[in-house]
Amino acid sequence: MFEQLFSRASAIARHRSAPMAEEREAFLKHLAQQSYSRSSLRAKAYQLLAIVQQTRLATAGSVDPELIERAAQMRRYIARSDQRARPSGYSRSGFRYTATTWLRYLGTLSASNRTKSEDEARIALFEHFLCDERGLSPHTIRGCRSYASHLLTHLRGHGRTLSMVTVDDLDALMNGFTTSGWKRSSLSPVANGVRSFLRFAERQRWCSPGLSEAVSAPRTYVDERLPKGLDWEAVTRLLSSTDGDSARDIRDYAIILLLAFYGLRCAEVAAIRLEDINWDNATVRIRRPKQRHSQLYPLHAVIGNAIARYLRDARPPSKSRYVFLHLLAPFGNLGHPSIYYAVSNRLKAMGIRGQRCGPHALRHSCAQHLLDSGFSFKHVGDYLGHRSSAATRIYAKVNLRALRKVAQIDMRGIL
Numbered sequence: 001m002f003e004q005l006f007s008r009a010s011a012i013a014r015h016r017s018a019p020m021a022e023e024r025e026a027f028l029k030h031l032a033q034q035s036y037s038r039s040s041l042r043a044k045a046y047q048l049l050a051i052v053q054q055t056r057l058a059t060a061g062s063v064d065p066e067l068i069e070r071a072a073q074m075r076r077y078i079a080r081s082d083q084r085a086r087p088s089g090y091s092r093s094g095f096r097y098t099a100t101t102w103l104r105y106l107g108t109l110s111a112s113n114r115t116k117s118e119d120e121a122r123i124a125l126f127e128h129f130l131c132d133e134r135g136l137s138p139h140t141i142r143g144c145r146s147y148a149s150h151l152l153t154h155l156r157g158h159g160r161t162l163s164m165v166t167v168d169d170l171d172a173l174m175n176g177f178t179t180s181g182w183k184r185s186s187l188s189p190v191a192n193g194v195r196s197f198l199r200f201a202e203r204q205r206w207c208s209p210g211l212s213e214a215v216s217a218p219r220t221y222v223d224e225r226l227p228k229g230l231d232w233e234a235v236t237r238l239l240s241s242t243d244g245d246s247a248r249d250i251r252d253y254a255i256i257l258l259l260a261f262y263g264l265r266c267a268e269v270a271a272i273r274l275e276d277i278n279w280d281n282a283t284v285r286i287r288r289p290k291q292r293h294s295q296l297y298p299l300h301a302v303i304g305n306a307i308a309r310y311l312r313d314a315r316p317p318s319k320s321r322y323v324f325l326h327l328l329a330p331f332g333n334l335g336h337p338s339i340y341y342a343v344s345n346r347l348k349a350m351g352i353r354g355q356r357c358g359p360h361a362l363r364h365s366c367a368q369h370l371l372d373s374g375f376s377f378k379h380v381g382d383y384l385g386h387r388s389s390a391a392t393r394i395y396a397k398v399n400l401r402a403l404r405k406v407a408q409i410d411m412r413g414i415l
Helices: 009-017 021-032 038-054 065-074 089-106 118-133 138-157 167-179 184-203 232-240 247-262 266-270 301-314 336-349 359-372 377-384 390-397 400-407
Strands: 283-288 293-298
Touching: 009 021, 009 038, 021 038, 021 089, 038 089, 065 089, 118 138, 118 184, 138 167, 138 184, 167 184, 232 247, 232 336, 232 359, 247 266, 247 301, 247 336, 247 359, 266 283, 266 336, 266 359, 336 359, 359 377
Parallel strands: none
Antiparallel strands: 283 293
């Protein structure tokens, strides 16, 4: 393997003569089977060389993440030329990742031996409660965990504990978010998450009872925010921006079609699996995480051809059952951030900027386009997977064509 990565005899000898050459070579072959590029494999080879020459991680038996972190902070920089005396943050991150994956491959990576702090233990119990007893989605649990951590960090920064928390502490926490520029719509989930954690803390007798009722969210009004979508001409231009033969263009074209023509959310696109597409019946099954059910859509010929082209020409070789994968090894399934930037970066390149220049804007565009085409609110709500008509009626506020028709009605005979 070293002979395939390096051309100079001195470089090959350097890697061959270092300790654990067979183990390092086997790991590099393992990465090559996952379609890592040659440049990535060369970088991994140098990082493995640093591990065996500058640390005792490979010979220490059982290694925990804290030991890897200390080694990453203390090691010298190994590269083709020793121009840098101290490693950069990027170098440390790569070293840390390579050490972790290699030791896991060798079977010597152990769980962390660090004792959890009291706050961390309480957050972990809160997470289990939200998952096991309340059955909340992972996205909601991450939000509640973050807001609970904000509360505990705020208290710790002021020399206070959860058992000492008062209403004044809660007011100071919320005022801190306000002065930092958080909007009312953003403060509402913060208040809900903090309130949920305090209710759990009251049940566990970590704090005084009744504090959760003192957490109030700022007043928001029903349908106060208009859905901001793109006009259909901008959606067409966005699709035209993917008119290329690169793997990224082919993948993004299929993703944007799903977002714009089915009005899907990021999580719904990311969750599509190969078995969800029925090519014989021309249907695609969409999992609705918010409603906790799936919905069957007819697979439009244009969208089906785009997905088929991606699977045939652009999808990396992988055993993953998810349709959309990363373009670089290791080829994991796309998450929310990757889909967001696939859309937002193209919109910014088109000169479209603002608060809503991500994938969810395409969902609003889809809804408005259907309403402008004459579909009823009931049909649009069913198509988008809304649980109630209230989620769809907000589009009546921006359906200018329908409002103009109402304004033209002669009311003289009625009044």
